[in-house]
Amino acid sequence: MNTLDELVESFSRFPGIGKKSAARIVTYLLKADPVFLRQFAHRIVTLQERIRPCSVCGAYTEADPCPICSDPSREKTLLCVVEQPQDVAIIEASREYAGLFHVLGGLIAPLDGVGPDSLGIPRLVSRVREGGFSEVILATNPTVEGDTTAFYIRQVLADTGVRVTRLASGLPVGGDLEYADRLTLSRSFRGRTSL
Amino acid sequence: MNTLDELVESFSRFPGIGKKSAARIVTYLLKADPVFLRQFAHRIVTLQERIRPCSVCGAYTEADPCPICSDPSREKTLLCVVEQPQDVAIIEASREYAGLFHVLGGLIAPLDGVGPDSLGIPRLVSRVREGGFSEVILATNPTVEGDTTAFYIRQVLADTGVRVTRLASGLPVGGDLEYADRLTLSRSFRGRTSL
Structure with missing residues (x-):
């Protein structure tokens, strides 16, 4: 297995990425700016040491408390x-x-x-x-x-x-009654609001 | 912008990856095995120096000539x-x-x-x-x-x-006449084979 195939294999582990999408991404990387690639790789290795849960709210953050808690x-x-x-x-x-x-x-x-x-x-x-x-x-x-x-x-x-x-539960905006499931429809009735 | 947002931004540059898929992938990386992350980052930085076009056929390869040309x-x-x-x-x-x-x-x-x-x-x-x-x-x-x-x-x-x-051009296997465009249908008639 060469670096190309190994990288396709790595990308196809990610959620929502199949073999074909992975191959397309690796082809993109082959032609990408080397500066971007080094930066990208650096972000990947430093991700886990930099991002931690906020000690107050539990959101992902670099600073602790997180920007939201300290705003x-x-x-x-x-x-x-x-x-x-x-x-x-x-x-x-x-x-x-x-x-x-x-x-x-x-x-x-x-x-x-x-x-x-x-x-x-x-x-x-x-x-x-x-x-x-x-x-x-x-x-x-x-x-x-x-x-x-x-x-x-x-x-x-x-x-x-x-x-x-x-939070209110009901029909999604832009949705269609025809495609709504029974439970969603029932909730949208129970939670109906006056117009 | 923290490392998390930067990485989401990097992933969403890739073909077929939107903001939401990128965020899902970065969440996956946050919990991934650090050994895998280091290996993955290493593959990304070495990709372009390792993979070159084969001097004979032009396919991506690590060895030159490529495994196919030299098989x-x-x-x-x-x-x-x-x-x-x-x-x-x-x-x-x-x-x-x-x-x-x-x-x-x-x-x-x-x-x-x-x-x-x-x-x-x-x-x-x-x-x-x-x-x-x-x-x-x-x-x-x-x-x-x-x-x-x-x-x-x-x-x-x-x-x-x-x-x-x-290469033959015509209806894709598993396809449906109803969804075939006019040109594809016309080609599949012209290229018909005896049964």
């Missing part, structure tokens, strides 16, 4: 709870939310032996008790595990007096 | 002409062909100023004149440029006495 202009009364560190970047990209985050690092999945304690839900509870939050927004995915985790968190935060909300 | 078991009377170095790997993967290759490095495109000489077609002609080939198979894509280049090569090889053939 004085964020709304410190709002806390958005997400499953994974990468969900923070997705929500940030929407520019819809200006509060703080809390990364669970997973969802409650009794069959896989993942309970509330291994997810750092106790850490979330103590953070909510300490901080002056007025609302906790549960932004876990609208799946069985995501819903279960959201309901569990709602319960354990019940006596804190903080308002607990959940 | 004594290949059928030395067959020569398959392809547009790009990566086409060699695609044809090799089909295991349908055991002869030699010739990479043009492009197709005739007068509007882009690409003529026969800049494609090394003279090199192909002299290779065919020297070598004991019985057949030259033109495997350029069935596009306007691919067809033009194939017709041109057929003409310049006319006086060599070597048989010049072209």
